[in-house]
Every structure is written in C-alpha cells, then in structure tokens.
Amino acid sequence: MDKLTKEQRHRCMSSIKSKNTKPELLVRRFLFSRGFRYRLNHPRLPGHPDLVLRKYRTVIFINGCFWHGHEGCKLYNIPKTNTGYWAKKIKRNQERDKEVKLKLNKMGWHYITIWECELKPSNRDKTLESLLYTLNRILLLNYGAKTYKTIEEETSIMAAENKDAGYFKTTQA
Ligand SMILES: [Zn+2]
Secondary structure, rough: OOOOEEEEEEHHHHHHHHHHOOHHHHHHHHHOOOOOEHHHHHOOOOOOOEEEHHHHHHEEEEOOOOOOOOOOOOOOOOOOOHHHHHHHHHHHHHHHHHHHHHHHHHHOOEEEEEEEEOOOOOHHHHHHHHHHHHHHHHHHHHHHHOEEEEEEEEEHHHHHHHHHHHOOOEEEO
C-alpha cells in the first residue's frame, strides 16, 4: 500500500525532478554569470530547446546520455533485461533528435548539444569553456554572413581533442 500523502509524494517527485535537471541548471548559471540572456524551453521552436539565445540565434540542448543515446558513452548502457524495448525506445529518441536538429537548422538556428557526461566535475570546465568559444564564433559568423550559416556543434570533449576531424560541423541553412 502506498503510504505517502499527496504532499509527501509531491515533494518526493519534485526532488527527483530537480535532481534530473542539475546539468541544465549548471549551464544556465554559467551562462547567466557570463552575461548571456536566454529563454527556457521555447514552446514554439521544434523540440522545445532547453535554452534559446536569441541574440546568437542559437539553441542549446542538454541531453541525458542514456535517454538520448550518447554513442560511445559509458552512461549509455542498454539494460540487460528488456533490451529490445530499451533499444527501440532510445533509437526513437535519437531519430527525433535528428529531425529536430534538421528542422532548426533549416530555420537558421545554430544547434548545440551538451551531453550530461560532459558536465561531470572532471569535464565541466573544459565543456563550458568550449561552449563560450562556440558562442563567440557564432556571433562573429552571424555578423559576418550575408546568408545564414549554422553551426551544429556537439561540445564534445572528443571533438575538441580531435581537431583534425573538424572541430565544428558547419551546415548551410
Ligand atoms: Zn555521455
């Protein structure tokens, strides 16, 4: 039998929720402290991006590695039971993410993905630094461009270390 009162359950659920959004809070606090202003969960943009920086024409998604299927990441571990179910579910999330990205790029938005694992204490500084770098680059690109070019960026540690493979993936809108 469920012995929690309504209020207790509510408190319990909200603590779970706030725990889940910790990576997002981290990015928000960082950007805010650096003078960036943003809108949250923009309802009229595809995929309801976590953060929207209008001045930069940039959306930021902060993705949980498991739910969004971060390839090659140890947090993306399909459970040993119900494997088929989870694989299918996560594949669907990945496909939806791809569609959203495509739509936003077509609308001329730069798209940045930050993965949960990149905000772990050991990676955090590097990730946030690379986020700043990307945003500055976007600003320059926007001012310099006659037509919109969009940057599609995973602020990935791997990508940052593998500069030969192209730090930025730039797509023409
Ligand atoms: Zn990851």
